[in-house]
Amino acid sequence: MMDTVTNNIPENYDPSAFARPSVTVDVVIFALVAEDLQALLIKRKHSPFAGMWAIPGGFVRINESLEEAAARELAEETNVRNVYMEQLYTFGQPDRDPRTRVITVVYVALVPYDAIDHHPGDDAAETGWFSMFNLPDLAFDHREILDYALTRLRYKLEYTAVGFELLPDEFTLSDLQKAYEIILHESLDKRNFRRKILSANILEETGRMKSLGEGRPAKLYRYQQNAIAEIKTRRLFP
Amino acid sequence: MMDTVTNNIPENYDPSAFARPSVTVDVVIFALVAEDLQALLIKRKHSPFAGMWAIPGGFVRINESLEEAAARELAEETNVRNVYMEQLYTFGQPDRDPRTRVITVVYVALVPYDAIDHHPGDDAAETGWFSMFNLPDLAFDHREILDYALTRLRYKLEYTAVGFELLPDEFTLSDLQKAYEIILHESLDKRNFRRKILSANILEETGRMKSLGEGRPAKLYRYQQNAIAEIKTRRLFP
DNA sequence: ACAAAAGTGTTGAGAGTACACCCATGC
DNA sequence: GCATGGGTGTACTCTCAACACTTTTGT
Numbered sequence: 001m002m003d004t005v006t007n008n009i010p011e012n013y014d015p016s017a018f019a020r021p022s023v024t025v026d027v028v029i030f031a032l033v034a035e036d037l038q039a040l041l042i043k044r045k046h047s048p049f050a051g052m053w054a055i056p057g058g059f060v061r062i063n064e065s066l067e068e069a070a071a072r073e074l075a076e077e078t079n080v081r082n083v084y085m086e087q088l089y090t091f092g093q094p095d096r097d098p099r100t101r102v103i104t105v106v107y108v109a110l111v112p113y114d115a116i117d118h119h120p121g122d123d124a125a126e127t128g129w130f131s132m133f134n135l136p137d138l139a140f141d142h143r144e145i146l147d148y149a150l151t152r153l154r155y156k157l158e159y160t161a162v163g164f165e166l167l168p169d170e171f172t173l174s175d176l177q178k179a180y181e182i183i184l185h186e187s188l189d190k191r192n193f194r195r196k197i198l199s200a201n202i203l204e205e206t207g208r209m210k211s212l213g214e215g216r217p218a219k220l221y222r223y224q225q226n227a228i229a230e231i232k233t234r235r236l237f238p
Numbered sequence: 239m240m241d242t243v244t245n246n247i248p249e250n251y252d253p254s255a256f257a258r259p260s261v262t263v264d265v266v267i268f269a270l271v272a273e274d275l276q277a278l279l280i281k282r283k284h285s286p287f288a289g290m291w292a293i294p295g296g297f298v299r300i301n302e303s304l305e306e307a308a309a310r311e312l313a314e315e316t317n318v319r320n321v322y323m324e325q326l327y328t329f330g331q332p333d334r335d336p337r338t339r340v341i342t343v344v345y346v347a348l349v350p351y352d353a354i355d356h357h358p359g360d361d362a363a364e365t366g367w368f369s370m371f372n373l374p375d376l377a378f379d380h381r382e383i384l385d386y387a388l389t390r391l392r393y394k395l396e397y398t399a400v401g402f403e404l405l406p407d408e409f410t411l412s413d414l415q416k417a418y419e420i421i422l423h424e425s426l427d428k429r430n431f432r433r434k435i436l437s438a439n440i441l442e443e444t445g446r447m448k449s450l451g452e453g454r455p456a457k458l459y460r461y462q463q464n465a466i467a468e469i470k471t472r473r474l475f476p
Numbered sequence: 477a478c479a480a481a482a483g484t485g486t487t488g489a490g491a492g493t494a495c496a497c498c499c500a501t502g503c
Numbered sequence: 504g505c506a507t508g509g510g511t512g513t514a515c516t517c518t519c520a521a522c523a524c525t526t527t528t529g530t
Contacts, residue, residue: 215508453481454527
């Protein structure tokens, strides 16, 4: 009926004898820059796609976990550690890299822009920040990856409270609302936004204020460490 | 400041020169069996974990996509094609396989039990169906994988309507409710369940009835092909 | 007639939504 | 005193959640 046996895991087989794909980890690095959601990209120097922009990434080393590889890539580009990062998806179309078979595990990192080390010139690779709403031509299937990352980020914003991961440790409610508005690309009602965020009990006042010079100073909030960031959504079946 | 350059994607490098991990695809196959949510497992014959049960899977061939590999594995075990399947997560701890580095991309398939070909004995590998609520000892990190798959399935049930993917083409509302109750492990109110499912407009009556001999015959429904299965959840920020 | 499963409505509570004005500060 | 951004409350609507009886069939 089928070629069942030959296709099973060859448990008694040395896997190193198999022709196998390369595995990379790519990291979509999001930050809020100048009232815009931007991603950090790297300019490719060599073929294929020489001169085009690409998501930072690299091969998974034989003794590091996927998370470690992603954290390493992130630190290499931004010198940032310990920020919000999660696995997005694994892309593995056979022809996505014209040179050879490469399967890439993609992570998304949310980075407060003020935490980034912009070491200009100490890296051989040219990097740049690009608006997610005005992307350049991208290498490989990286456009598809970025689009998917944005979709997932927006979706996640709707039922969790990850927005503050893109802000400094202390922020005002207006800062947070602006972050949501930038990412969701729509304006939100100030009163309803505040009521919801505050009733979720994930923020606490720092006691400090932020003054822009102009206007009334605003209370600064921080994320409550032990809070449950996941807000209960309406259940389909109660 | 950092060893940035050496860790970037070596674009000008032949990736085949890298020491690299193996990549497998594992498929968690769920079905409803005898009022229970069960997963199909394979008994391992060789070390490591000889005699223990494992999720079916195998190496990704060099010219097939991840989805094709997953569909192939599913067909090998069940002879089922064209069912609901989605990528769950990629597991890659360096020590998860004691022999060598193996990164596994895990898919979840939802299979109507009546569609499965139970070709007994025509396969060298011994297979079995196990209740998700009473699992045997499992090889590798497969217990963790199954637990995560169940969590995601439950979560997904709460905001989409994938439940019917585990049922035959035609089913009654009581069948569907029972599926939800089995997976969520709680009982649901019949009137509220029906109202919600029907108001979602994803089902249509077939006109046929199902009679069990006892009791009043029930209307049979089918999934409306063009329906939007994703039910809008309560948005955190309207 | 009775056992067994299908099918059907209403009400009270809580959350969502829309909406406009006063407050504190710097210049 | 005025420009700028921060901060607050209420009424209506809609969805959720809880709850019990009638209908259709087989035996």
